[in-house]
Amino acid sequence: MIRRSLSTAACALTAAVVAALxxxxxxxxxxxxGKQDLPIPRWLFAWGATIVLGASFAGLALLWSRxxxxxxxxxxxxxVPRVLEPLAGLVGVAVFVLTLYAGLAGxxxxxxxxxxxxxxxxxxxxxxxxSVLAGDVFHAFSPWRAIGRASGWVARRIAGGALPxxxxxxxxxxxxxxxxxxxxxxxxxxxxxxxxxPSHIATLTLIYAAIQLLGMSLYGERAWxxxxxxxxGLFALxxxxxxLAWREGALxxxxxxxxxxGLPTPPGTVALLIVAIGSTSFDGFSMGSTWLGLAPHxxxxxxxxxxxxxxxxxxATTLGLLAMILAIGGLYxxxxxxxxxxxxxxxGGAAARMFxxxxxPIAFAYLAAHYFSLIAYQGQAIVYLASDPxxxxxxLLGTAGVAIDYTWIGATGIWYVQVAALLGGHxxxxxxxxxxxLARFADAKVATRSQYWMLAVMVTxxxxxxxxxxxxx
Amino acid sequence: MSVPIAHAGHWAATLxxxxxxxxVVLALVIQRWRDRR
Numbered sequence: 408m409i410r411r412s413l414s415t416a417a418c419a420l421t422a423a424v425v426a427a428l429x430x431x432x433x434x435x436x437x438x439x440x441g442k443q444d445l446p447i448p449r450w451l452f453a454w455g456a457t458i459v460l461g462a463s464f465a466g467l468a469l470l471w472s473r474x475x476x477x478x479x480x481x482x483x484x485x486x487v488p489r490v491l492e493p494l495a496g497l498v499g500v501a502v503f504v505l506t507l508y509a510g511l512a513g514x515x516x517x518x519x520x521x522x523x524x525x526x527x528x529x530x531x532x533x534x535x536x537x538s539v540l541a542g543d544v545f546h547a548f549s550p551w552r553a554i555g556r557a558s559g560w561v562a563r564r565i566a567g568g569a570l571p572x573x574x575x576x577x578x579x580x581x582x583x584x585x586x587x588x589x590x591x592x593x594x595x596x597x598x599x600x601x602x603x604x605p606s607h608i609a610t611l612t613l614i615y616a617a618i619q620l621l622g623m624s625l626y627g628e629r630a631w632x633x634x635x636x637x638x639x640g641l642f643a644l645x646x647x648x649x650x651l652a653w654r655e656g657a658l659x660x661x662x663x664x665x666x667x668x669g670l671p672t673p674p675g676t677v678a679l680l681i682v683a684i685g686s687t688s689f690d691g692f693s694m695g696s697t698w699l700g701l702a703p704h705x706x707x708x709x710x711x712x713x714x715x716x717x718x719x720x721x722x723a724t725t726l727g728l729l730a731m732i733l734a735i736g737g738l739y740x741x742x743x744x745x746x747x748x749x750x751x752x753x754x755g756g757a758a759a760r761m762f763x764x765x766x767x768p769i770a771f772a773y774l775a776a777h778y779f780s781l782i783a784y785q786g787q788a789i790v791y792l793a794s795d796p797x798x799x800x801x802x803l804l805g806t807a808g809v810a811i812d813y814t815w816i817g818a819t820g821i822w823y824v825q826v827a828a829l830l831g832g833h834x835x836x837x838x839x840x841x842x843x844x845l846a847r848f849a850d851a852k853v854a855t856r857s858q859y860w861m862l863a864v865m866v867t868x869x870x871x872x873x874x875x876x877x878x879x880x
Numbered sequence: 881m882s883v884p885i886a887h888a889g890h891w892a893a894t895l896x897x898x899x900x901x902x903x904v905v906l907a908l909v910i911q912r913w914r915d916r917r
Binding site: 457862867 | 893894896898899900901903904908912
């Protein structure tokens with residue numbers, strides 16, 4: 408009964424996504440797309456992407472008949488000096504303190520102050536790109552982790568020996584604290600009316616860091632960082648796609664994507680990835696005509712209940728964000744349920760966890776596609792903000808006069824990057840899911856059949872992503 | 881809210897993004913129906 412209800416809910420969500428796709432796009436209706444010079448209509452890219460995904464699926468079924476990514480194949484490249492990690496931590500703490508100081512003491516103008524660009528562009532968008540290429544570098548630079556480790560070291564020195572062991576991290580918590588952290592971050596990014604206020608952002612960042620320090624002091628640095636740090640945890644997931652890994656005091660190389668199948672899946676792992684995909688989707692959706700038409704109605708409904716206009720809009724936007732996350736999660740659950748068509752003994756939740764790692768490249772693809780223009784343009788602002796972090800007219804490095812170059816890539820180039828990111832991410836997702844299915848099911852044909860509905864989910868995610876980008880263009 | 885008729889062309893254009901999904905889902909449903917027979 409529950410399974411049937413879940414399937415029905417998932418079908419309803421699919422229908423909702425398809426219906427949302429069918430709604431008119433304000434941006435395309437009002438000519439903001441003239442900047443792009445494309446040889447074919449943008450909707451045709453969705454058709455092309457579907458054909459490429461279908462062909463990739465068929466290619467995998469025919470040519471990829473045994474699991475190749477399940478066992479890690481890593482080669483040690485070079486030893487990493489032990490001093491490098493504390494040094495990286497020191498750099499992370501210095502940047503963190505500078506960002507907080509700029510946010511609290513600098514000019515309260517979002518484009519002139521270092522804090523908003525550092526947090527929303529360089530860290531939130533830039534670090535995932537670096538992680539996918541160079542591995543989990545944030546782990547070393549994480550300021551709260553560095554402060555936590557340094558505090559532990561100092562405390563051990565003062566105590567003259569070992570400190571009491573931290574509490575055992577409750578298994579049932581899983582990654583849910585990280586999910587809550589990411590949800591809070593994206594709420595600030597997408598809903599909070601004060602998100603452009605540097606002092607507000609700096610204060611919230613300080614609160615986030617304090618929560619991380621509290622978690623580390625209770626459960627230990629390793630257990631908390633792996634489960635409770637939403638930002639660091641998400642970057643660590645992206646780093647699993649990288650051809651490089653940093654561990655055991657060495658740098659290792661490995662085939663791209665091969666770090667993903669080893670993903671541990673404690674409770675909340677799927678939710679963390681779904682929140683990442685859903686929040687990025689809502690960011691795009693909130694710029695399209697469907698939401699811009701719907702939001703005022705929802706806002707009026709809430710103001711009629713006694714809320715102020717601002718609070719009404721916040722509640723409406725929060726509900727929109729949560730609905731999008733649920734829709735993305737429902738679609739994934741539909742794909743996972745499809746696995747049960749060949750293995751009825753597996754529960755839907757177990758199937759969802761089994762293929763959770765295939766969501767990593769999709770989450771990165773959504774982030775890369777939706778925020779590429781942000782990092783490509785606003786990311787350059789870090790050059791002049793480094794010289795004038797407070798926005799008070801200083802020129803510490805002689806780069807305060809550098810302007811953002813909007814000409815190095817045009818709207819057409821950005822569109823192609825976005826399409827390539829979405830397509831590449833979903834093909835990578837198909838590869839990871841196919842490889843896991845081969846490992847799980849002895850018969851290659853059964854493994855392929857188990858992925859039919861996952862293919863439908865990948866096609867839906869891709870078309871949804873392209874539509875969102877198109878509507879927001 | 882946008883006026884649906886005034887934006888009929890855009891409705892049709894954006895519906896085209898959903899069409900591949902419908903085609904794939906229909907193909908899977910037909911395949912499932914055949915399997916059951």
